[in-house]
Amino acid sequence: MKIAIGNDHAGLELKNEILAHLQELGHEVVNLGTDSPESFPYPVSGYRVAKLVAEGGADRGVLICGTGVGISLAANKVHGIRCCVCSEPYTAKLSKQHNNSNVLAMGARVVGSELAKMIVDEWLDAEFLGGRHQTRVDMIMEIEEKQSLGASDALK
Numbered sequence: 001m002k003i004a005i006g007n008d009h010a011g012l013e014l015k016n017e018i019l020a021h022l023q024e025l026g027h028e029v030v031n032l033g034t035d036s037p038e039s040f041p042y043p044v045s046g047y048r049v050a051k052l053v054a055e056g057g058a059d060r061g062v063l064i065c066g067t068g069v070g071i072s073l074a075a076n077k078v079h080g081i082r083c084c085v086c087s088e089p090y091t092a093k094l095s096k097q098h099n100n101s102n103v104l105a106m107g108a109r110v111v112g113s114e115l116a117k118m119i120v121d122e123w124l125d126a127e128f129l130g131g132r133h134q135t136r137v138d139m140i141m142e143i144e145e146k147q148s149l150g151a152s153d154a155l156k
């Protein structure tokens, strides 16, 4: 799989561990985050990764900041992105099976590196289940599309 990874300064160490882990698993990893411990705004990395995934340049994205929250908020502003912050493997797995998440966010100040690897592994191994879940994901994407067209009410 081709995986884009991004981070801010708070996520640097964990990013490096996850990047190495993904490469060990045989994935191609595109590093779009900062490699410096200097302060770096998480929206930049969140946007870079989300844009590449949304455009089809990567199969999935992994984002890491202090909590995973800010960087996921930025990623979710990009059309086509469903980014979920996960602190344990169960939510990560279900975020793919039910929500078809295409970007995973984690907080380096929240999860340790071994737990983060388990979260990533469960997420990458999971498959979207479709069916009734597809209907709901379609509704999410309908909100996005209609909002961007300026509709006053996205869903009936």
Ligand code: RB5
Pocket: 008, 010, 011, 042, 065, 066, 067, 068, 069, 070, 071
């Ligand atoms: C940086 O201090 C921190 O705000 C950032 O990494 C992230 O946790 C934001 O959501």
